[in-house]
Every structure is written in structure tokens, then in C-alpha cells.
Amino acid sequence: MAAGTQGEYKLPLPRMRGPAAEFYKFCKAHELRFQRCTDCGTWRHIPRDMCAKCGSFNFEWARSSGKGAVFSWTVVSQPMLPQFAPLVPYAPAVVELEEGVRMVSWVTDVKPDDLALGMPVEVVFDDVTPEATLPKFRRRR
């Protein structure tokens, strides 16, 4: 568990409105799912009403393998929100999943200085509150 997440959870929770509520509902069940067009099979994230490739309104929430690789990251030394101050330095990373979609998350078991492009990672679920579960990642060896 990342520092600062023990005890009462003080960090901002995701705003779960519309399709974000769906995304996080699956996270709560410890399933990483993304929208996939049921007409042309294209995966997408963030969620959309339409498939940008074929124009279809039809989609399913398809389960991701949860395996991916680090696409990029930053290491925050000066938190812009005070809630994150106890965590610095922390590293919001972009992870590319095997299915091709990318998402923002944390790699929980790697020090910021040790992150590298292409580092293999896999999803883990952090039940930060009874309502919210955040998908995070750990190094995959």
C-alpha cells in the first residue's frame, strides 16, 4: 500500500459519474474492464458513447488481462493539492495495457527513480474506501 493510504483515506476519490461509475464498479469487483466496440472490436479508454473507428454505438465492457508496460511518468515533488503532500515524491504514470489502451495510475512497488519506459507491470486493486477501488500496478517479472 502506498504511503499515506493507511487509516482514514484522505486523498481525492475519482468522480464517478456516467461511464466512470461503470469503470469503477468493475474495479470494485477487482476486474479491469474497458469499453470494446462489439461491431469492430476496437478497445477504448476513456469511455465514449461511440466507437471512434467505426461509428458504432454498441459496446461491451471487456476484461483486460491487466498486463501492460510503463509508457511514461512524472515524479511530483511539489504537490498541487495539499492532500498529496505526505506522498511526495510520487509518480503518476501512464500505463499501456496489452489491449492497447492507456491509463493513468501508480506503480506501487517501484521507486520513482527506478521507473523505465516499457517496464512490464500488472494491475492490482486497492480498496481505498468501502465505495472506491483504484486500479494500480506492480512490477511484473
Add this chain to the structure above:
Amino acid sequence: MESLKDKACIVGVGESAFTRGSGKTELQLMLEASAMALNDAGLKPHDIDGIVGPPLGASAEHFAANLGIEDLRYSAYVQMGGASPVVALQSAAMAVAFGVANCVLVPCGWNGYSVMRVSAGGQGGSGSAPPGPLAATIGAYYLPYGAVAPVQWYAWLATRHMKLYGTPFETMGTIAVTSRKNAQLNPWAYMRGRPLTMDDYLKSRWVSYPFRLYDCCLETDAAGAVIVTSPERARDLRRPPVYISGVAEGHPYPADDIPARPDPFVIGLTFAAPKAFRMAEVTPQDLDFAEIYDCFTYVVMLQIEALGLCKRGEVKDFVTPERIGLDGELPVNTHGGLHSEAHVWGINHIVEATRQLRHECGERQVKGAEVGLVTGWGDFGDGGLAILRR
């Protein structure tokens, strides 16, 4: 009409004082800048009949009410963050070219230091989530991981560029040091009198790796205004016109999420630049200077590659003090930019380009400047550019 080339021109520019504590509202600051622009042009407030309003702080109708514009014939807004002012030139030029309006005011400004900063109790400007379509993405998918500010989002691009292409910190430092050097010759610049060396840059504290303090622009209370009219109307005005020879906007795809982009280095400017160069019938080699939106040092470098000034990954070789300095082949941010003059959402880049092309810049004047470039960057990489000529 085949294109907007030279169908409209900038005839007046103005700026408020650049401070940290204006004690004024954003509307007041922008009205002061507007009054200066009117005076610069030799126009009266009632001559304005079109307004491309600012992305925040006041509406076009607020301006009309203060300026006594009884018949506001055209109003519009551009919601592209820091790209808004330069893209507003496109709207203004269209309105003028088609006779929808004769004289269009483009104001922009904010209390970026005294009101907007998070630490000043504000919602943040360069420090937190902008409104609009980005807010949904940030709130749902970035916020829980503490990625809430431009310095963090754009760092994702910078980190990847550095790792893929071996781009060194010194390239970013050259942007910062050059801006600061230019600002020493600019009486309006907030950082005049405070030089910066590469050593200072490299020793400055981390904000969000790979960005240090001096990779980040200033936060200031500041406003600017620009007036656009037709070449015919410009003839009997006070200053020589500066023609809008090429102008275009562009949006990254998708614009509302940075991680999802197939190629993260394809930004709004990538789409816009070829259109504007084609319209103006110039090439990058024809530019006498470039005022490049500089919220962060790497964002200048990203735009230099997107503009086609050099190839992908080669910005480390392109950006040298010799090339981008005032006496160089392509002087960049001759006024000091957002880094060292003031953060005015890039409208100060348009004001500076206009003054450079009117040869009014004194010690920092680019000798013989005939053609100049202004870019804008905003939100998650929206972009725009204008190619201006005297």
C-alpha cells in the same frame, strides 16, 4: 475568397502592467489593455464592433458595455486555454474578411498570481484542472493519482521524449536561459534585472520531474489586447499594419485525454502548422523570429518539432543559444515569454510579434524583421499559430 491570407491585420496592441498583486479585477486589467490598444491604433472605443472574448474573466458583453459599443455585430469565444488568443486571431480575421465586423477586439488576461493560484486560495490556473471537457477526464481518471496540473500532464510527454531521444536537460535549460536573457532587454518584463544561468537552472528544485522550477513559466497578474481590422481600414490609422498572413488552429486527437493518443507527440500544432505556412506561402526558413508558447520549456521544444523546424527527436541539436538567441538564425521569445516577461496566456506573444514587426523593440529588436511566427498551446495540447508580416 481563396484564403484568409493578408485579409486582416493587427493595428493596435496594448498591455497592462505585469505584477503579482494587481488589486484589480480581470475585467479592469483587460479594459486597460484594450484602451491602450485603441490608443495605439488611433481608434475610438465605438469603432470596435466585434469582440472575440477571453476564455475567462469577462464576457464580450462586459467589454461592449464598458466601451459603449451599442451595436456589437460579432462576438465569439475560443476555448483552447493558452492557444485561445492566437486562435482568436483566426476568428477575428474571418469576421473582418467577410465584413461581419470591421474592427475586432481580442482581449485576454487574468490575476494569475493573486487570485488563481491554489496557494492564494484560487482554483488554480497553471496549477489545477481547467473547466470544460477536460474536467471530466481529470476528475474521473487523473485526480485519484494526483495528476491534476499541467506541469504533471506535460511532464509525461517530456519524460518519454527524453528517454526515447536522449533529449538532455540542457536543451530545456537553453529555452529558460534564453528567455531570461531576452527579458533583460525588455522594460516590461517581470524578470528584468534577474538574470539566470544554466547552472542556476540545473540547480533549481524539482517541481514535477523532468520539470524543475525554471522549466515553469511565471504566474502573474496581467492582461493584453489586440485589435484586428481590414487592410483598407488600416490605411488611415496611427501605426503600420501587421498582416495576418497565415493562421490556423489544431487539436490533438483525442483532445480530452493525453494518454489515449496514438502518437503522444502529435499535438494541435502538428495539424495547424502546415495549413498556416501554406496560407502565408512561407517556409520555416523565411521566419525572422518565433514567439512560441512557453508554459514549460519542453512544450517549446515539442512545438519546434511539431512546426517542422527540425525533425522528431532532433530538437536537442536545433535548440542552441546561438540559434535561438536574439542575434541567431531564429530568435525565440524575444520578449522573455511566459517564462520571463509575464504569463498573459500568450497574448503577449502576439503583442511582441506586432512590435517586432513594427521595429519598435529597441535593444531587443530583431534587425530587419519582416516575417514572424506566434504559436499558442493550451489545455491538453490544443494549438494554434499565426504567421505575421509587416
